[in-house]
Amino acid sequence: MGIERTVPAVHLHIGGQARAEGTGGMAEHVYPATGEVQGLVPLAGPADVAEAVEAAHAAFPAWRSWTPAERRGVLVRLAELIKADVAELGRLSVLDNGMTHRIGLHLASAMAGYTEYYAGWADKIEGRVTTAPAQRRELAYTIPEPYGVVGIILTWNGPLISVGMKVIPALAAGNTVVVKPSELTPYATEHLMRLVREAGIPDGVVNLVLGGPDAGEALVRHPLVQKVSFTGGPTTARKILASCAESLKPAVLELGGKSANLVFPDADLDRVTLINTSSVFETLAGQGCAIPSRLLVHESVYDEVAEKVIARVRSLRFGDPFDPTTNVSPVVTRAARDRILGMIDRARSQGAGRLLAGGGVPDGVPAGGYYVEPTVFGDVVPDSEIAQVEVFGPVLSLLRFSSEEEAVAIANSTSYGLAAYVNTRDIGRVNRLTSQLRAGGVYVNGAPPVVGYELPFGGVGISGYGREGGLEGLLEFVRTKAVAIA
Known part of the structure; x- marks a missing residue:
C-alpha cells in the first residue's frame, strides 16, 4: 500500500553498546499477517542480562546527580523526537505484531504523550515538612528517592505504550532501567533506542535486552535490581512474585482482565x-x-x-x-x-x-x-x-x-x-x-x-496491583525517606 516493509537490524543495547548477538542465541521473527519470517532477533542470556544490570547500576549515581531540571530537559527532547518519528514508530509497530497501521500510529503518539507528561513531573517530585512536637524542637521532613536499577518487562501487544507508562516515569524519578521487550516485538523498541541516544540520555541509563523467559527470570532475580515492573498474564506474574519474594523485592504488576x-x-x-x-x-x-x-x-x-x-x-x-x-x-x-x-x-x-x-x-x-x-x-x-x-x-x-x-x-x-x-x-x-x-x-x-496519561491505570484481584499513569504511576518509582533533626 505504498508503505515501506523493511525492518531494521535488531540489537541488544547494553551500556551504550549495540550488540548484534546475544548469548541466548537467535530467534526468527514471523510477521503475523503473512506467517513469513522477517528477520533474526538476538536473544539475551543470563550473562547479557547481568551485564545490562551492572551497566545500569554503574550509570545510576551520575543520572541521579543530574538536577531534576536537567532530567526534565532531556526527556522533553526525547518526547519531541518521538513526536517527529511517530510515522516510523507506527510503521514498525505494525511489523512487530501485525496491528493495524491506525492502531500503530495511535500507540506511538500515546507514548509521546506519556513522555512529555512525565518529563514535566521530573522537577516536581517533592517531599514535605512535618509538624514535630514543639518541646523536642525537631525539624522533620521527607525525601522522595529513586530505587536505583528498575527491571522492566514489556508486553508484546503494546510495547511502545508500555514504555511510556513504565520506562519514562522511572527515568523521570531518577532511576536507571533494564528493559526486556518480548522477542515477538523487536523493531519499534530498536528504533526507540536510537532516539534515546539522540536525546542525550547517557549510556547505561536505558538498557534493552530482548529475550524469553530465561532472560526475564535473570532480570527479576538479579540482586542489583531494586524493583520490577511487569505487564503480562497472571501465570507469569506468579513466577515473578516467587522470585521477588526471595529478596522481598517490590513489584508493579499490570495483568489481564475480563472486563x-x-x-x-x-x-x-x-x-x-x-x-x-x-x-x-x-x-x-x-x-x-x-x-x-x-x-x-x-x-x-x-x-x-x-x-x-x-x-x-x-x-x-x-x-x-x-x-x-x-x-x-x-x-x-x-x-x-x-x-x-x-x-x-x-x-x-x-x-x-x-x-x-x-x-x-x-x-x-x-x-x-x-x-x-x-x-x-x-x-x-x-x-x-x-x-x-x-x-x-x-x-x-x-x-x-x-x-x-x-x-x-x-x-x-x-x-x-x-x-x-x-x-x-x-x-x-x-x-x-x-x-x-x-x-x-x-x-x-x-x-x-x-x-490518558493524567489518570492512573491498574487492577485488583488477579489483574495485578500498583498503578501506571498519572502521579500515582510516577510515585511507583520513588520511595520515601524520613529525616528528623534534633
Missing part, C-alpha cells in the same frame, strides 16, 4: 455497539487487557443490542494491516490463533452460549496469516470458561441481566478486576455502580480504558 460493560435501557445503544465492537475486534484483534469482552445487557434491550452487534461485526474487514480499510488484524502467533480457536470450540461443544457470529478462520486473508473471525456468543452462561477466562482474542460474550444487583454480581463474578464499563444516562445509577464494581477503573458512557 464487563453494563448496558442499561437508557443508554445510547448505537454508541455502545460501536465502541464495544471497536474495542474487542479492531484494537489488536482483542489482544488487549482492558477490553470490554463481556457485554452485559439489560433484558429489555438485549435483542436490539445483539442485532446491532452482529450487523457491526459483519461490516468488519480483514486484510493487510497497512491497508487503511482493514479493521481486524491478525493475532500474534500461530499458537495464539490455535489457542483462541480451541476456546471457541469448547464454548460451542459445552453449550456455554449460542454462536451468533464468527467462530473460525476468515476467508480472503493473506495466506499464512494468523487471523481469527470476530466471534460473538449470545446468552453466555456466566460461570462458563468463555465468560470467566481471558481469551485475548476477538471474542465477545453477550449476557443478559434484569436488575442492577444482578448486573453487578455478574460483573464481579470473575477473579479479574482491571476495568468495568457502565452505559446509562442515570447519574444516580453511575454513582451507585462505580462504588460497587470491583475494578481498578470504571469508565462511563464510552470512556476508553486508558483515558
